[in-house]
Amino acid sequence: MSTEAAPKGHEHHHDRIGPRRMLGFPGFRRLLLSRFAAQWGDGLFQAGLAGAVLFNPEREADPLTIAAGFAALLLPYSVVGPFAGALLDRWDRRRVLVAANLLRGLMILVTAVCVIGGGSGTVLFTLALVVVGISRFVGSGLSASLPHVVPVRNLVEANAIATTLGAVIAVIGAGCAVGVRAVLGDDDTGSGLTTAVAVVGSVVAAVVAGRFPRNALGPDAVDEPAQTLVAVARGLFDGGRVAVRTPTVLAGFVALLAHRAVFGVLLLLTVLLIRFEFDAGMAGLGQVAGLFGLGVLVAGMTTARIVAAVGRRRTMGAGMVVGAAAVLALGLPMTMWTTLAAAFAVSFVGQVVKLCVDAAVQRDIGDESRGRVFALYDTLFNVTQVVSLALAALVVAPDGGSPGLVVAAAVVYLLGLGGFALASRGHL
Template identity: 75%
Template structure:
């Protein structure tokens, strides 16, 4: 960590990431409080699923555009402009929350804001190999991704605290949402300090016409991923985790909201355990991979996830829910860090942005679909043992697919 933090451009990239992700945490918690835990509104499973869709769908809709353009435009400029525009739109969303706008209006604004955020997230990931040596990508990615996720959870915690001060009604929720603008402003101010071209792309391997490049973005990313066995196997593993996570996300919110009746504070405790699991994964993944190798590490993480879902999810108590949040976030983050490193190490820079765009698209479609399907059959209070079993099966299917691909390809 000391060696990595001695690199000035890496420190600057970290600061921009942290500011943006703190704002993301503030925004998502603010909108969640406005819709799910607002005494002036009522929320059922379908409304909750719609809210998650609004927050997750932009990753899928905007991903192909972001990937193609990040491999075409100066990524430094993308980070500056996207953060500034996002900050402005967050203020618009905050005003509509304070005015008591209906959920469809809020969800539409959330779609737009989070969509712009994809340019920021994908741009930061694609830029990392430009600021650290290739041999240190695993450690650098673990540090950036892990601390960034913890900062996002911290932002959500700040939203919970601010909401307690300013109120849980529409006006209080609007003030809380508006505070997320600070993250976007800070991220833009840090990103503008990079030299032009410092974050790539080094060369453009795309058609001259921008629209053609965008149309080909997903296809190019898919072709590069399929041709790279380590990335393909990792995608299968992470796809299974995100599908299971989508089911568990809905179940957790319903349990906390209706069955356990712990409110926004209970959801904050769950988020805290998720943050702790992510932090522990960041601290240990590089050493675990160095000792047991990537294939064994990812396989074990998937098995642990499947077992934890059934053993800790089924009791449906607050203690076991918190334990499940810790274990599953730890296992899932290990898988994600390994996949991130594989993309950054094994995919060429000229197509890396498009692969990360495919990455976002596939995994968030899986999460949106799993949340939506679960919402159709879930019990009103989240007490659905069958859905916990389904989430466990997702992990086992992911394990089987991952092992099959790695054995066939020898990677």
């Protein structure tokens, strides 16, 4: 453990010290810069690919095609999650971050060439699966490393800074993709060249991660079988077992699963409305992304204060109620301005819940298992989002005008609230 970590007796005490003092930890600054570079590249890559598939005049897009495209961006960790968890708890995380970022950069370039060549369908989606799968792996490695660079008592605040600003940086990356695409063109060549620019983020992230000393990011102890394949096979099961036995983490998982299911439905509706009902194109998608980023930013600025004032259980419960109300009030009118407001509200709620869950995993799960739990975390939530998106694609109106799906999304929030209340009783 880093020498900056808090004494054991203070592990469950949250002591807010402010962003300036938090940035005084050199390891945290370095980890933050690596995260920013990686997430900027992620945002640019995903927006560039979305433009190539969803808003490209040379390609057609219906609800099922859109769902397939999002599945390619969201499913990767469902495949590699069990592997990632075991490896992050077995290998030097610094070396993993360097190698994974460099490999991602290479695959981004391959994907860009495929787009320029007019590739589509299975080949393009498979490449997207690989790139985003590596991105998820990097993200879990960064999260599992965080307790090694800040005091444990400050994890809520560190998460608020790291994940919130990281998400905002990803939105900025997406905005850069919109700008670059406007210059280079919206055809296959322009979309491919735009996607290729994302390689810069991967290279910078690898260089910054490489500046950490060896073993500085853990794991401190290895609780793995001698055979790597056995460890990989056990990863998902072990992560699930540890999470279920930790009530604070289990309750958080229930709440976040509900949010991800809602988000999957709303994501499909929003893209369809922007393209076919509002006819707003990539510019409209950029506006939604901007309001989404603003919601994440506001959540990052306020979550630590809210938790300190009313506790995590009340914070998360209130967030679910606000989410359900916002979905109904802002989702049903189906106008451009209410859609933008809904993007802000839902992103705010989701980020508040995520920050609380991240802190629970980092604080209440041992370092020898933390990587596996974070891998399970991403696996479950991405599967949930893709399944909800795919089911919605089967029944949604071609132009996105489906009020029944909006109501169903609000009901899912309330069901998640009930499950969270039961799982968290007496533990948060």
